[in-house]
Amino acid sequence: MKHFDYIIAGGGCSGRSLAVRMLSYLKTSNKQVLLVDKVSKKENDKTWCFWEKHPDVFEPAVYRKWNHLSFFSPAVNEQLNICPYQYKMIRAADFYAHTEQQLSENNQVSIIQGNVEKIYTEKEQAFVVIDGETFSTDYVFSSIPQIQEKRPDRYQYLLQHFEGWTIETKLPVFDPDRAILMDFNTVQQGGTSFIYVLPLSANLALVEYTVFSENELPAERYTAALKQYIREQLNCQDYCIKEQEKGVIPMSDHPLKQQENRIIYLGTAGGFTKGSTGYTFRFIQKHTAAIVEQLLKSGNPHISAISPKRFDTYDATLLHLLSSRRLSGEEIFSTMFKKNNPVQILKFLDNETTLMEEIQIFRTLQKKAFALALLNRSLKLIKTS
Numbered sequence: 001m002k003h004f005d006y007i008i009a010g011g012g013c014s015g016r017s018l019a020v021r022m023l024s025y026l027k028t029s030n031k032q033v034l035l036v037d038k039v040s041k042k043e044n045d046k047t048w049c050f051w052e053k054h055p056d057v058f059e060p061a062v063y064r065k066w067n068h069l070s071f072f073s074p075a076v077n078e079q080l081n082i083c084p085y086q087y088k089m090i091r092a093a094d095f096y097a098h099t100e101q102q103l104s105e106n107n108q109v110s111i112i113q114g115n116v117e118k119i120y121t122e123k124e125q126a127f128v129v130i131d132g133e134t135f136s137t138d139y140v141f142s143s144i145p146q147i148q149e150k151r152p153d154r155y156q157y158l159l160q161h162f163e164g165w166t167i168e169t170k171l172p173v174f175d176p177d178r179a180i181l182m183d184f185n186t187v188q189q190g191g192t193s194f195i196y197v198l199p200l201s202a203n204l205a206l207v208e209y210t211v212f213s214e215n216e217l218p219a220e221r222y223t224a225a226l227k228q229y230i231r232e233q234l235n236c237q238d239y240c241i242k243e244q245e246k247g248v249i250p251m252s253d254h255p256l257k258q259q260e261n262r263i264i265y266l267g268t269a270g271g272f273t274k275g276s277t278g279y280t281f282r283f284i285q286k287h288t289a290a291i292v293e294q295l296l297k298s299g300n301p302h303i304s305a306i307s308p309k310r311f312d313t314y315d316a317t318l319l320h321l322l323s324s325r326r327l328s329g330e331e332i333f334s335t336m337f338k339k340n341n342p343v344q345i346l347k348f349l350d351n352e353t354t355l356m357e358e359i360q361i362f363r364t365l366q367k368k369a370f371a372l373a374l375l376n377r378s379l380k381l382i383k384t385s
């Protein structure tokens with residue numbers, strides 16, 4: 001049976017982030033790593049946006065970045081100065097090509113295409129079955145979705161679903177220096193919905209319609225919302241669609257196993273998608289960086305949580321509020337951005353604020369609705385425990 005010191009099962013965002021970060025560790029050891037994915041990962045299957053203060057290891061793959069953001073709703077028109085943060089965009093195709101190049105230059109990393117059929121542990125070893133062949137390893141890092149039975153009596157399950165068009169306009173329509181983080185001037189049916197706009201030039205931008213709700217919409221509803229926004233808010237009639245993306249991100253407070261003996265879960269599979277916003281990229285980076293730091297320190301990849309536990313409660317409360325529809329996402333985010341410094345909000349959404357800073361933010365929000373959501377959520381947990 002073939003043995004690797006580490007097997008990374010799933011070579012998407014988190015698998016590749018870990019593999020690239022491990023290169024510094026591999027310099028100090030003679031360990032062998034296998035990275036396996038069922039697809040070849042060449043297509044531009046998504047676009048990642050995130051904010052950060054300092055350039056990180058994937059800076060060379062950043063396609064565009066903005067120092068200024070806007071937030072709009074029918075009642076709010078905020079220009080957000082986010083310095084020292086920058087809002088960044090990475091196209092998946094660039095990320096896959098960049099990571100492929102870095103990894104293929106290292107002879108301690110093998111990349112294969114194959115379907116992971118099973119991952120299991122026995123005594124002090126882990127095993128991965130790939131296309132019928134079993135490999136042994138010291139540790140498996142898996143970003144392959146975990147199958148989990150839903151518990152709607154106890155937890156909330158929403159979907160963040162979206163469709164985005166990269167459009168080229170005849171006339172200059174966009175401000176290339178300013179991205180629109182959220183614009184609630186859009187169809188608000190069937191859940192919280194907003195548009196974001198990532199301008200690539202004065203004539204080119206990714207315009208994405210995003211909805212938080214229990215179910216996806218029929219295809220024509222995304223099309224109608226995008227067409228309406230482009231026509232009415234961007235005042236643009238003459239454009240062509242250069243690229244399209246569609247996607248679904250789970251938003252839930254159902255906890256996922258982050259590690260199990262010699263299996264360590266990464267990315268969305270490990271619960272690193274923020275339950276209340278769907279942002280995942282930065283959490284993946286923090287998690288994989290922490291694993292490698294631990295490997296360098298002790299040779300052991302087990303780490304403790306990357307965010308304080310109280311952020312799970314905040315996310316669950318916000319999710320509860322969104323799913324109960326007692327307050328709309330528009331009301332919540334409008335208040336948040338109108339009454340707070342945007343830098344503090346970004347820090348809060350990154351799970352990096354102090355308790356005192358969080359109290360400052362909570363004082364500006366709809367206290368009664370949040371308190372009720374917290375109470376309802378706690379009662380749900382008590383009743384089903």
Ligand SMILES: Cc1cc2nc3c(=O)[nH]c(=O)nc-3n(C[C@H](O)[C@H](O)[C@H](O)COP(=O)(O)OP(=O)(O)OC[C@H]3O[C@@H](n4cnc5c(N)ncnc54)[C@H](O)[C@@H]3O)c2cc1C
Nearest residue numbers: 010012013014037038046048049116247267268279280281
């Ligand atoms: C369209 C889209 C846009 C997104 N945009 C953002 C964003 O802007 N900002 C943000 O923070 N987050 C965003 N996310 C959320 C999150 O960052 C991404 O989903 C991210 O790719 C999650 O990384 P991951 O490694 O967990 O999963 P993935 O990147 O999906 O990687 C999992 C890998 O496992 C492989 N795999 C699955 N099953 C098997 C198997 N049986 N055998 C072998 N391989 C297998 C898959 O092929 C895949 O490559 C977005 C998600 C989507 C879907």
